[in-house]
Amino acid sequence: xxxxIKIAFEKCKKEKRPALLTYTVAGDNTxxxxxxxxxxxxxxxxxxxxxxxxxxxxxDGGQIQGSSHRSLKNGIKLKDVFQIVKNFxxxxxxxxLILMGYxxxxxxxxxxxxxxxxxxxxxxxxxxxxxxxxxNKNFSNKCKKKFINFIQLLSPTTSKDRMKKIxxxxxxxxxxxxxLSTTGGKLKVSPKKILENYEKIKRYSGKKNxxxxxxxxxKTIASLSAADGLVVGSQLxxxxxxxxxxxQNPVTKLNKVVYNLRNQII
Amino acid sequence: MMKIKKGVQLIDQHDKNYxxxxxxxxxxxxxxxxxxxxxxxxxxxxxxKDKKFLKERxxxxxxxxxxxxxxxxxxxxxxxxxxxxxxxxVVSEANGGAHKxxxxxxxxxxxxxxGKKYIVGDTGAGYAGKMLSMAAKKFGLKCKIFMGAxxxxxxxxNVQAIKKxxxxxxxxxxxxxxxxxxxxxxxxxxxxNCDTTHMCVGSTVGPNIFIKIxxxxxxxxxxxxxxxxxxxxxxxxxxxxxxxxxxxxxxxMGFWNEFMNTNAEFIGIEAGGPRKSKLHAAPLxxxxxxxxxxxxxxxxxxxxxxxxxxxxxxxxxxxxxxxxPLHCFxxxxxxxxxxxxxxxxxxxxxKLVSKLENISPSLEPSHAFAHAISISxxxxxxxxIIVNSCGDSLKDKDIIKxxxxxxxx
Numbered sequence: 272x273x274x275x276i277k278i279a280f281e282k283c284k285k286e287k288r289p290a291l292l293t294y295t296v297a298g299d300n301t302x303x304x305x306x307x308x309x310x311x312x313x314x315x316x317x318x319x320x321x322x323x324x325x326x327x328x329x330x331d332g333g334q335i336q337g338s339s340h341r342s343l344k345n346g347i348k349l350k351d352v353f354q355i356v357k358n359f360x361x362x363x364x365x366x367x368l369i370l371m372g373y374x375x376x377x378x379x380x381x382x383x384x385x386x387x388x389x390x391x392x393x394x395x396x397x398x399x400x401x402x403x404x405x406x407n408k409n410f411s412n413k414c415k416k417k418f419i420n421f422i423q424l425l426s427p428t429t430s431k432d433r434m435k436k437i438x439x440x441x442x443x444x445x446x447x448x449x450x451l452s453t454t455g456g457k458l459k460v461s462p463k464k465i466l467e468n469y470e471k472i473k474r475y476s477g478k479k480n481x482x483x484x485x486x487x488x489x490k491t492i493a494s495l496s497a498a499d500g501l502v503v504g505s506q507l508x509x510x511x512x513x514x515x516x517x518x519q520n521p522v523t524k525l526n527k528v529v530y531n532l533r534n535q536i537i
Numbered sequence: 538m539m540k541i542k543k544g545v546q547l548i549d550q551h552d553k554n555y556x557x558x559x560x561x562x563x564x565x566x567x568x569x570x571x572x573x574x575x576x577x578x579x580x581x582x583x584x585x586k587d588k589k590f591l592k593e594r595x596x597x598x599x600x601x602x603x604x605x606x607x608x609x610x611x612x613x614x615x616x617x618x619x620x621x622x623x624x625x626x627v628v629s630e631a632n633g634g635a636h637k638x639x640x641x642x643x644x645x646x647x648x649x650x651x652g653k654k655y656i657v658g659d660t661g662a663g664y665a666g667k668m669l670s671m672a673a674k675k676f677g678l679k680c681k682i683f684m685g686a687x688x689x690x691x692x693x694x695n696v697q698a699i700k701k702x703x704x705x706x707x708x709x710x711x712x713x714x715x716x717x718x719x720x721x722x723x724x725x726x727x728x729x730n731c732d733t734t735h736m737c738v739g740s741t742v743g744p745n746i747f748i749k750i751x752x753x754x755x756x757x758x759x760x761x762x763x764x765x766x767x768x769x770x771x772x773x774x775x776x777x778x779x780x781x782x783x784x785x786x787x788x789x790m791g792f793w794n795e796f797m798n799t800n801a802e803f804i805g806i807e808a809g810g811p812r813k814s815k816l817h818a819a820p821l822x823x824x825x826x827x828x829x830x831x832x833x834x835x836x837x838x839x840x841x842x843x844x845x846x847x848x849x850x851x852x853x854x855x856x857x858x859x860x861x862p863l864h865c866f867x868x869x870x871x872x873x874x875x876x877x878x879x880x881x882x883x884x885x886x887x888k889l890v891s892k893l894e895n896i897s898p899s900l901e902p903s904h905a906f907a908h909a910i911s912i913s914x915x916x917x918x919x920x921x922i923i924v925n926s927c928g929d930s931l932k933d934k935d936i937i938k939x940x941x942x943x944x945x946x
Contacts, residue, residue, distance in 0.1 A: 327845045329724045330567040375829040379843035401565045428572035
């Protein structure tokens with residue numbers, strides 16, 4: 272059976288465009304709004320990444336930290352995150368959704384327990400920021416058995432040998448970190464250079480879908496549209512922050528931003 | 538059952554996943570840091586066996602840090618309490634005033650070997666930052682120190698020292714604005730700059746290689762102590778207790794390492810926080826669960842979900858929710874035991890020791906002195922207690938004044 276993630280990429284390929292992946296944090300800026308946001312942006316995004324917040328994130332930049340902080344202040348727990356996914360999937364059963372977060376929450380919840388909740392709520396994939404290969408072998412196998420994609424990460428520092436091994440253990444999608452940075456850093460490498468690295472990885476990853484993330488905004492997204500998929504996260508978190516400051520509705524603001532992102536790559 | 542191997546350095550007793558006892562440590566890090574950590578691991582493996590490097594280290598330990606630090610009997614305190622004989626290893630006499638200078642110096646030497654021009658580090662009490670800025674200046678490295686905004690306010694003397702050494706202080710305003718956030722922010726900075734910059738983790742915490750380098754560096758303390766103890770007693774006393782405060786656990790690891798295979802009893806004293814508060818920084822004493830913090834599995838103060846809990850201690854250097862995986866390993870193998878002392882007990886210990894003796898411990902080792910004061914009267918003259926006095930009270934002048942009204946040293 273094909274995963275929903277794979278189907279989403281195939282659809283984009285037919286339309287000769289990269290997949291648009293968005294990242295928002297569950298519970299930001301409220302539990303209700305984060306569900307509304309998912310429902311609204313899913314019209315334009317092909318795959319939705321949803322962060323489950325952790326209060327000691329070692330790889331997130333200021334914008335996503337801010338979103339996580341707001342969400343935790345709202346008292347968001349894992350069970351709420353799964354509830355949001357479940358409700359989203361009720362109206363959007365075919366739209367792939369990927370959970371993203373840090374390992375300690377999965378560890379405390381229990382790996383199997385966590386995966387069962389993923390399964391019953393309809394999660395399609397998981398990204399664990401601080402569980403690199405080969406430490407993630409066990410968990411990624413568990414995911415595979417449940418037909419949940421475990422998404423491996425590659426970075427500019429990943430050696431060729433290591434890259435080949437990681438690709439071998441990957442599922443339908445691989446995430447390439449564009450540069451040495453936390454999330455939301457300014458794009459400090461030229462899109463040309465990023466695409467060069469991207470092509471190098473593609474030589475080994477073959478048909479597996481390779482997405483690029485970190486530092487991508489409406490200003491840079493078009494220049495990277497040769498990729499299989501592009502992730503925008505911090506810009507969306509910042510949009511929520513700004514709309515709260517200006518007392519605007521974050522749901523409609525975000526809808527507009529994602530609509531514009533989509534228009535940049537078709 | 539979890540066991541310590543004989544004849545193998547404690548820092549090397551991990552499996553291929555860098556876990557101690559199969560449960561503690563490891564490398565829970567973002568992909569971007571895999572290679573820099575791998576490179577550093579390989580470099581350190583090589584340098585540990587490199588005679589020239591060891592000679593260089595010993596040269597700077599002797600001529601720059603000033604080894605050995607004194608080992609003295611606290612005659613007045615011993616008489617006052619009337620139980621065990623109490624000694625102190627006065628590590629605060631090391632250049633800069635604390636044990637953090639060992640780790641800082643070694644990291645700078647490694648950074649030079651790695652060809653890095655920049656070095657960054659975290660700090661809580663400000664000692665790790667002060668020492669790193671000192672060593673960076675000496676070895677010609679540009680230095681950035683990450684420090685919680687709350688700690689910047691409460692550890693003014695060390696903040697001034699860091700600035701005087703020409704390092705840049707980056708105030709961390711996220712979360713609780715203490716050590717835990719400083720370490721996170723420093724790691725985030727390293728994720729973005731690992732190609733040009735060397736990172737020094739200020740204690741025996743973080744990804745495995747940082748635990749190793751730090752414990753390997755502070756081990757100097759017990760190498761000296763072993764000689765000093767044998768000189769004083771002719772042998773290692775039968776009933777010897779080595780008391781050390783633990784926050785991240787770097788000074789305790791250094792204080793105990795050479796005594797691992799002796800009969801010496803190890804007691805680690807955690808920060809119990811204010812007497813009437815539920816908050817503390819004592820994961821081992823209070824039975825916290827294993828979790829992942831700053832790249833390593835360890836006992837950590839956290840809630841059911843796995844969110845790291847706020848901590849509270851009068852001592853900035855111990856105010857950390859986690860604890861070195863090495864101490865978790867020592868606890869579960871029962872090689873060491875851990876207790877906690879409250880803020881008030883630490884303050885009283887500071888006062889008593891400063892009044893009776895020529896030394897004046899900072900609030901961190903005052904936690905260890907508090908335990909010595911509490912157990913000593915019940916012990917006999919044949920019992921020997923040695924406390925690692927790993928910091929000087931001068932940096933805590935403001936806090937002590939506000940709590941006790943006066944400051945003596």
